Every structure is written in C-alpha cells, then in structure tokens.
Amino acid sequence: MSHSRRPRVLVIMGGRSGEHEISCATAAGILRALDRDRWDVLPVGITRDGRWVRVPDDPSLLEFVDGHGQSVPEDGSGVVLVPGTCRLLELPSSTDEGAATTVRDLGEIDVVLPLLHGPYGEDGTIQGLFEMADVRYVGCGVTSSAVSMDKHLTKTVLAAAGIDVGRWELLTARQWEVDPAECTRRVEALGYPVFVKPCRAGSSIGISKVDGPEQLAAAVKEAANNDPRIIVEAATCGREIECGVLAGIGGAAPTTANLGEIVVPEGEFYDYQLKYFDTEGVSLECPADVDPHVAQRIRETAVRAFEALECEGLARVDFFHDPTTGSVCVNEVNTLPGFTPFSMYPRMWASVGLEYAALLDHLLTEALERPLGLR
Template sequence: MTLTSFDATEPESGTKPRVAVLFGGRSSEHSVSCVTAAGVLAAIDKDKYDVVPVGIARNGQWVLVNADPQEWTLTAGQLPEVPDSAEQVMLAARDSAAELLMRTGPESTRSMGRIDVVLPLLHGPFGEDGTLQGMLEMADVRYVGAGVLASAVGMDKHFMKLAFAAAGLEVGPYEVITDRQWQRDPEAALQRAAALGFPVFVKPARAGSSMGITRVTEAAQLRSAVEIARGHDPKVVVEAGIPGREIEVAVLQGRGIEDPRTSLPGEIAVQPGEHAFYDFEAKYVDGAAAALSCPAELPDDATARVRELAARAFDAVGAEGLSRADFFYTPDGGLVINEINTMPGFTPISMYPQMWAKSGLPYTELIDELIHLALSRPTGLR
C-alpha cells in the first residue's frame, strides 16, 4: 500500500510533533501494554517525531520512564512493569496543545514542554475504555484512536453486541450476568448460561488479552468460571461457542471523509497442545502456540464480505484511528462477529500490524499514519 502525504495540523512551524507514548496503566493488561510500547518505541520514526515515553504505574501515577525498548520487552517469561517513581508527571491544558509538567514538590511543578499528540497504548479498563480519552479531551490534546463513546462501547462486550445488532451484523447467542443478578440469584444466572448449550466461553465484560476467560464444557464448571471472570470485572458475558474459523480484519480510519480502510483478513490457528483456545499464554508467552495466516484462505466473496463487515463494525461503534474486528466463519459460509478491539495488540508480531504489513503497510509507516490521522482531526465534538 502506497501512502501519499497530506496536510495535518502542525504544532509549531519548523518543529517536529511531540508525541507522548503512554503505556502501562491500572488494568490487568498492564504488562501487555508495556510490551506494545516496546514495539512502538523501537519502530517510531524519531526523525519525524520528538518522542516522550510516559508510563502509568499500577497505582495510577504518571511517571517519566526509560525510552529504551528493551526495558519493556517480554524476556524469559518475565512481564515488564512501570515502576512507581518520584519523577511524577501530569498533563495540563495549553492553548492549542497540552503541556507536560513534572512534580518537583508538594505544590510545585516545572514544565517539560508541550505535547502535541498522545499515543495511548493502554489496554483494558482505565485506558482503553473511554476514561483516559475523556481526560485527554478535557486537556484539549489530540490522541491516537477511538474517542470516549467508541472506546467505552468497544470495551464492554455487552453494549458492543447491542451496537453490532443495531447495525445489522450477526451476533452469536450470549447472556449477561450483572453484579446485582449474581448476588441476588446466582442459580438463575447459571441456568441462563447453561441454556446456551456447551461449550460456552465465560468472559469479563470489560477486559481483553484473554484475561479471565474460561472455556466451559459442562454445567459443573460454570460457577467457578463466573467467579474467575468476576475477579476481573463484576459484569460477566457468557457466549455460546460458535463452530467455525476465527477470522480477523484490521481496520484503519479513512482520511477526511473517506470510508474506513481494511486489511486482508487473517486467521490465527492455535497449534494442538496445551491451549484450548487463543488464551493469554498463547498470545504473549508461548511463541509456538499459534500461527498467523494472512491472507486467510477464504473464497473471494467471503474475503470481500468480511472486509465490508469489518468496516461496518468500525462505524457501528463510531471508532476512529484503528480497530481490529474478529469474526467466526461458519461451515455454511456465514460470518458472525465476535468483537471489535479499539486498541488491539500493537507489537510487531501482533495480529493488527502483521495484517497491515501483509496488506502493504509496514509497521513504522502504520505508526506514522495513525499519528497523522490524530493530528489532522480536531479536538472536541466532531
């Protein structure tokens, strides 16, 4: 894919856009976010951008961190972590951009310079769910990716499915178990879940990276699976197992008023062995657990259809920047949407960048395109 240049809002004449690469966070996907940041910090074009790495510790504090990508990689199975640091920073609103401030005392700060755009590489609640996006909107700073509503809908598997159904996309059978329902009458909730048939997948409603997900094959396993999911989120979604192949499509916002762009579809095949599905270990720890096929071996009409449906899913939640749409391709040729991820895994070996690389847009150019898209759109309502 060849990309031509286009006009974006430049921060100041003759200066490079200053990009805050933001990662870590308070969710259970903290370390996944760090690994994503390692890939981006290694690949981002530093001749074009002044890069400022900012980590969010698990306690929510923002800190200046080491820009060395090796600091944040997954090595020997060890998960990286943003440390709590004395070098705490914050964003403050400034005329046409934002200012990064460092706390130097209980009531004093010093400026670390402007920030023109934030690249928020956070996964899960308190980062991917609209909370961070709302803060950035309040600070009047541009950022990569979906806005407040799209981020919130894309994080919640319940409301995501409602949005998909309203847009005419086929959604598989599911049940929602709220915290109140579980505390009031867990047996009734378990009966509703069991009525879907087996296998089912029990998931936290607002988590990603396969955190807290259990594949359940009999009723006796349901209660434990719900409790595991509730360890991540008091709201749980139980999905009926859909027979078929798992097909994914990377979506990239169009320029200006253009339609969303879609990659060639990809397919993850989990290798026979210890992993019953594409779980956290298979995604991030066991490098031999799964293989990507892109383009996926599909009939031409199915390829065209899944790309069209992925773009429709992107619009259904009001996404911006990037998303990955996941489908089941059923034996009868149907396409059932599973979910959309508004901040998909973004390491060089993650599905989203790999599918774009196979479609002609290499990793570094993809990062560049996302930053330009963010700089070209206005802050506030749009």
C-alpha cells in the first residue's frame, strides 16, 4: 500500500443467503460512518444469484424503509477481483458491440470489509476467496468462520474446550425423512420445550420453539427450508446476555466490552420479526445489570470461546445466565454480528467509549496489520 494515499476499502454487501436485506442495512450504517478522510471506500454488492456489481455510495438505497429491506440492484455493472493482484475490474453492464472497450480498472484494494451475513459470506466461503487472492479482510478466517457458522460444530468445539454449551441434538433432513420416529425419540430425550434451528443461518431465520411432539415435524420442515443440517437445542432458563469481543491490534490480546442483555416479552423468543420489525416490546439493555463476579466470568468465557474457535477481528458471544443457579452457558458465537448503529455489538463498545466510526477504524486497522497466508 502506498503511504501517499488513503487505504482502499472494498465494502461488500448483499449475498446469496436469506440475510441479504440485513446485509444491505448493515452496509448502509457503515457507509455513513466510515471516515472518508481516512479511508477510500468502494461499495460492491453481491446479487441474490451471486453476481458482483457496482453499488452507488448512497446508504439511503440500502437501509430498511417502512419495514421493508432493500436489495442489491440486479442491473449494476459487473465487478471482478483479479487474484494475486488485489485489483478490481468493472465490466460493461451490456453486451453491446464494442462494450469490451468499456472495461475499467478500479485499482487495487488494500482491505475488504465483508458485510455478508449467513451462508456464502459468513461461513468461510468468501474468506477462502480472499485468502487465495492474497487480499486482507476484516474478521475471522476460513476455518473459524466455517466452524462458528455451524451451530453444531461450534458447540462441539467449545464443549471440547470445557465450555458449557447446553444440550443439543443434530438432525439432518435425510435422517428425518428416513426415520422420523428415531429423530423424535432423540429430541424428546432433551425434554420439551426445544428450539429447532437451521445449523447455518443467522438473524433467527427458520427458528421455531416447539412445546410438544405435535409441533416437531413443522419445525423441522421450516428449519430444513433454510439448511439440511438442523440443530435442536434444549431450552435453557435464564437471561440472554451478550458479550462483544474485539481482537487487539498488532497481536495484542482480545478485549471485551460491557455486557448487553436482550429482554423480550414474556413467553416469546428473539425471532426475526422481533429483531427487525416488532421491536417496540424488545429492550436492549447495555450495560446489562449483572453481578460483577458473574460479568467477569462471562467476559473470560467469551475470550476463551473466541480463542478456542481461533476467531480474528471480532465476534459476539451469546450466553444464557440463570441467576438462581449461577450457571453461564454459551448459546452461539457470531463472527459477523449485526452492525447497524443500533445493533447490540456496536452499542456494547460505545458504552465503553469506542464509538461506531472508531470501532470501524479499529477493525480495518487490525485487518491491515494482520499477516497474509497461514497464521
């Protein structure tokens, strides 16, 4: 990177997962917040069918409007990354004769800010592309992203590290099709209620609370619509506490922010509708009112989980804490947490004085200083 220019940031949004609109909303907040005196920003979107296109640098075209999300426009000019060069080329948006002469060299990229929630973005796939192309990027690497995206694998790794993750069963769509009775028996051993989830989806998409066996088939079908790998979790009593973890710059130890707590109406759980639309009944408390000794345990456990999964950059570790028993249980680890200005992860860091724009500066600086190749 030349020291005579601002570092070039490729902001990637959209993607092929069911969280396409959430990704666009995340990008809207980040495009507004990035310090343009410090960073040269180039927004690129990935359409729902996987095509890379130029996106106008206009957050209003990406944010939620009247309860509806936005999508990456299908008619943008194509963009390709040239492996080994860190260069981007803009392709013509039509096949008119002579269009090839309009190919533009968009220059080199110094660092990528991938804002792709869910499969084909948060799961190690695009991280592998960046590794192959020798491009630095914000966030976790290939293995960490893939394992953390899969709730079953996350629990398996954390349990092996001695971290409490509750009780669960892995089902597959094939197992359910072949022997639903055996699958039901395994689920019933957990005890109702249970939560049925796609293994590799976020934003609470495809999740159902199941209070009895008569609801199980529909819940499995809903989860399988999003992922053939399905995790069934025993209900865990307690408060939903979240902890933000941030990697240190230059190899420094990771740090944690103030804890946050999600409080939902009694009898409900934090599903997609409550997260993004029916938000009036939801309270996001930060800092959470947690006993200081318990808070310290949660922070230490969050860092242990971060390191056990070999995370880089950032992660949000979600816990259940039962004040009556003192138990602390990891629910999941999110390597690309919600990142709008109102999301819990940036709010937790703002509560300790690291505001939104400064948090982005930290993440980009940490990624720029990270070595390429095997780490």
